[in-house]
Amino acid sequence: MFFNFIKRNSRKTRKENGVYFASLIISIIAFYVILSLGEQDVMIYLKTVESDAVARLLLLIPMLYAVSLIFVFFLVFFANKYQLQLRNHEFGLYLMMGIKRSKLFAMVMGETLWNGLIALIIGIPVSLFLTELISLATSRLIGMGIIGHQFRISWVGLGLTVIGFILVQLVAMFILSFKMSRKEPVDLINDQKEETQRVLSPVWSIVSLLTGAVFLLGAIFLCIAYGLAILYLRSLDYKIFALILIVGIAGTFMLFRGLGSLIGAWIKHKSSSSTGLFVFTGRQLQENVLNQWGSLAISSLLILMAMVSFTYGISTALNNSDASSKTADFTFRGSEKEIVSVLKSDKLEPYVKEFYAMKLGHFRPADTEDSENEASGTFSWSGLLESVSSEVNSQEKESLLSNLSVQDRPYLISLSSYNKLLNSIDQSPIILGNDEIALYSDEEWSHSHDLLRRVLQSNPIVSLGDKQYKLTSKLYTSNVVADRAITLSYALIVPDDIYDNFTVSSQDSYLWNLVLNFDFVQEKGLMQAMYEVDELLNTSGLEYESYLSSMGRQLFYTVAGSYTTFYLGIMFLIIANTVLGLKFLMQQKSTRHRYSTVAMLGASVESLCSSARIQIWLYFGLVISVALISSIFGIWSLLETFPNSININHGTSTIVISLIVFVVFEFCYIWMIQRKSDEEIKKIKEIG
Amino acid sequence: MRISEKLLQVKELHKTYGKGQSETSALKGITFDVLPGEFLGIMGASGSGKTTLLNCIATMLKPTSGQILLDGQNISSFRGSQLAKYRGSKIGYLFQNFELLDNLTARENIVLPLSIHGENPKKQVAQLQKLAKQLDIEDVLNKFPSQMSGGQKQRVAAARALISNPSIVLADEPTGALDTKNAKVLMEKLSSINHTDGATILMVTHDANAASFCSRILFIQDGVIFHELRKKVPGESQNSFYERILTVLAQLGGGSSNVL
Ligand SMILES: Nc1ncnc2c1ncn2[C@@H]1O[C@H](COP(=O)(O)OP(=O)(O)O)[C@@H](O)[C@H]1O
Numbered sequence A: 001m002f003f004n005f006i007k008r009n010s011r012k013t014r015k016e017n018g019v020y021f022a023s024l025i026i027s028i029i030a031f032y033v034i035l036s037l038g039e040q041d042v043m044i045y046l047k048t049v050e051s052d053a054v055a056r057l058l059l060l061i062p063m064l065y066a067v068s069l070i071f072v073f074f075l076v077f078f079a080n081k082y083q084l085q086l087r088n089h090e091f092g093l094y095l096m097m098g099i100k101r102s103k104l105f106a107m108v109m110g111e112t113l114w115n116g117l118i119a120l121i122i123g124i125p126v127s128l129f130l131t132e133l134i135s136l137a138t139s140r141l142i143g144m145g146i147i148g149h150q151f152r153i154s155w156v157g158l159g160l161t162v163i164g165f166i167l168v169q170l171v172a173m174f175i176l177s178f179k180m181s182r183k184e185p186v187d188l189i190n191d192q193k194e195e196t197q198r199v200l201s202p203v204w205s206i207v208s209l210l211t212g213a214v215f216l217l218g219a220i221f222l223c224i225a226y227g228l229a230i231l232y233l234r235s236l237d238y239k240i241f242a243l244i245l246i247v248g249i250a251g252t253f254m255l256f257r258g259l260g261s262l263i264g265a266w267i268k269h270k271s272s273s274s275t276g277l278f279v280f281t282g283r284q285l286q287e288n289v290l291n292q293w294g295s296l297a298i299s300s301l302l303i304l305m306a307m308v309s310f311t312y313g314i315s316t317a318l319n320n321s322d323a324s325s326k327t328a329d330f331t332f333r334g335s336e337k338e339i340v341s342v343l344k345s346d347k348l349e350p351y352v353k354e355f356y357a358m359k360l361g362h363f364r365p366a367d368t369e370d371s372e373n374e375a376s377g378t379f380s381w382s383g384l385l386e387s388v389s390s391e392v393n394s395q396e397k398e399s400l401l402s403n404l405s406v407q408d409r410p411y412l413i414s415l416s417s418y419n420k421l422l423n424s425i426d427q428s429p430i431i432l433g434n435d436e437i438a439l440y441s442d443e444e445w446s447h448s449h450d451l452l453r454r455v456l457q458s459n460p461i462v463s464l465g466d467k468q469y470k471l472t473s474k475l476y477t478s479n480v481v482a483d484r485a486i487t488l489s490y491a492l493i494v495p496d497d498i499y500d501n502f503t504v505s506s507q508d509s510y511l512w513n514l515v516l517n518f519d520f521v522q523e524k525g526l527m528q529a530m531y532e533v534d535e536l537l538n539t540s541g542l543e544y545e546s547y548l549s550s551m552g553r554q555l556f557y558t559v560a561g562s563y564t565t566f567y568l569g570i571m572f573l574i575i576a577n578t579v580l581g582l583k584f585l586m587q588q589k590s591t592r593h594r595y596s597t598v599a600m601l602g603a604s605v606e607s608l609c610s611s612a613r614i615q616i617w618l619y620f621g622l623v624i625s626v627a628l629i630s631s632i633f634g635i636w637s638l639l640e641t642f643p644n645s646i647n648i649n650h651g652t653s654t655i656v657i658s659l660i661v662f663v664v665f666e667f668c669y670i671w672m673i674q675r676k677s678d679e680e681i682k683k684i685k686e687i688g
Numbered sequence B: 001m002r003i004s005e006k007l008l009q010v011k012e013l014h015k016t017y018g019k020g021q022s023e024t025s026a027l028k029g030i031t032f033d034v035l036p037g038e039f040l041g042i043m044g045a046s047g048s049g050k051t052t053l054l055n056c057i058a059t060m061l062k063p064t065s066g067q068i069l070l071d072g073q074n075i076s077s078f079r080g081s082q083l084a085k086y087r088g089s090k091i092g093y094l095f096q097n098f099e100l101l102d103n104l105t106a107r108e109n110i111v112l113p114l115s116i117h118g119e120n121p122k123k124q125v126a127q128l129q130k131l132a133k134q135l136d137i138e139d140v141l142n143k144f145p146s147q148m149s150g151g152q153k154q155r156v157a158a159a160r161a162l163i164s165n166p167s168i169v170l171a172d173e174p175t176g177a178l179d180t181k182n183a184k185v186l187m188e189k190l191s192s193i194n195h196t197d198g199a200t201i202l203m204v205t206h207d208a209n210a211a212s213f214c215s216r217i218l219f220i221q222d223g224v225i226f227h228e229l230r231k232k233v234p235g236e237s238q239n240s241f242y243e244r245i246l247t248v249l250a251q252l253g254g255g256s257s258n259v260l
């Protein structure tokens, strides 16, 4: 009997607060998605190559989880606070009818549990499906489907999701019902009246004058924060960063604090000539803003954070798609004899297509006898520096110049070994003329490559020892070794005699590149093939790095970066929108009688619905537009701060994609709230 | 010609709430007319069906049977936009608890019916000023309801009911939430507007004092009209009318067995 009662009440709650219920389900999904990260195919694979970094990331997850729990706690707390307030009258009546407090308490808790259970029953299958989808999508995206996909359920994740979710709800409800249980029944019964008859305080006009000033101050603060962000954030000074945060947050709060009176002034200005429900719509909006400026500011800041997170997440994900091209599969370091003996062994032979020495070493002044000749021991980028200097000023130019000037002992790469590399990837070899050498730069330094290619057209001169060499007009960027850990910013490809002359290196420190048998790779898939060979090499005692781990590292940063930021972004967005939506619907509910009065005065249902729809648009619009303006500056400074991780070409597409994702999300949400609001208005019975 | 003389005709009005066992008959066949310029009062004990009657006329309730004609038009046939036009422009409504929108200023509240019906409130500034003066609410026009007294609120509500020059103003216990002094002020204002502008008012009340301002009073009991009082046109003082009302009320209070 009691249980049926609980079931009936919770069904009512779900129906009346569909938005809130939907948010609960989304938060369950988000919980599971983040908690099961460790069991995702990508991560399981990454654990084998990057165990340290993965372990560190997995340490971060409990923190993210805890933060989300706190967020969801507040969501549950505030949503239910209003809901319970609306039901106070009902509770008061129960008490008057002689239901014991303990029973009432059990009822509220029971309803919470039951609703939580239903949310879990819906949410968990969806989250399992979603993680599957993410898992599949990532292994697709990374390519080759090599990681090998397997259906997995993270039982720990599932357990934590259920426990965390139920616990947060119970704690929030416990606090709320505890507060409620201390009120007298009479107060409870009267409480609702108070809520519906809530009026704006008489000191309103004085306050509104003040708040007008506050609004202005808020706007100024925000502008200062924006300016600071653009001017100084690049240097990543923590003091400036803190200042920007404080000023920006204070500005946002003040802006919304003062916004209400601004809307009031605008309505006053317009009201004498407006028709339709303009005044009603405007005043409802104004009341919302005046009463809820705090929530509006918080939501706006959350949306801003979501936007920045999305941009960062998307750009990290996009950057992966142009991961470095593969030139060799493995690179060994050690003596020729050892390496060759292992690679030629019966065990490895079938996997190997070819291997070759990659000779590279620092420029070192030949310790010649004629030490009186100073020039023979020096190196200079002279001609190249000059040519670069004469280019138009740009950030790339500055960083290129400073990078080059610190490199007075650049790496030299022997022509023959680089040609072998080119040959192994089916590219035509370099042919150097007399007194000609070529410039090499790693793909990771691609931000300067356009500039370099332009400059190289004029074949600038560099001097090596006492001789001067022309640079060829082609820039070479194919990675010298398999591992990305060795990156050469700018190096020179020189004929072997010059190489021998200017580098002092023992044969032992040569690097050896190994290229795997193509058919084998084709058959097994790159990742699997390398993995197999890796197992064999592991026991050989050789020192080596593989493209696998280099790629794994890259992949790790991509996956970790985009996954966590996406997660946070979605969390922020959900919380912000749910808070906004709920606040709006609550206000609409508590001002029901106004809608019926206006209907009595002759407004049609359609016009009332459209008034509420406009209110919702404006209500969300105010928050979103402030957040968007802030996020322009936020993303701008993000791009400035991490120019390497977000390359500018992707910058625009990143912003466009995040905007689209965001706009679609918001439209769905607004549409949902509007439908709910229509429903509420049609429920007002007098309208008939 | 006779039709145009009668502003409002209520014919054989029945209203039954609920179905089956819980059925209650609130109106059991009520018939009466209202002439233009009349100030008609409706009195009756609590639960006698006054509010139900008013709500039917205001189109907030659908009668079970019977007809209501305003200017000869059957209002129960109204739908959609016709209905919206009827509410707020052909009738004005005055509630017991004012029902002002507490987030709108008095001025905004008053002109709301105009803007709802697509009229530019600017054109009605003169009308607004006149009403504000008549009802003595000029100083509160820019205030919010929370900054006004109950009497002022109801007078603002009266201005809102009158702003669009409705054919008839329906008032359901407009003095119910006011103290005697404010009630008297409101009734004087309504009565003077009725006299000078010829506004037709249909008022439900159980307050004999308020009723004594009317020109005619219908007494309802158990869903039917049971008595009618008219103020004698030239000369009857308000006091003597009041006495007569009290007499009828005493009869009513004695229970229906005494009546017939
Ligand atoms: N919405 C309703 N549902 C059921 N019965 C109602 C409803 N409204 C009024 N009644 C009943 O109809 C009768 C007349 O009520 P009402 O018109 O409010 O009387 P009055 O306004 O004269 O006090 C009463 O018996 C009342 O209980």
Ligand SMILES: [Mg+2]
Residues within 6 Å of the ligand: B050, B051
């Ligand atoms: Mg009544």
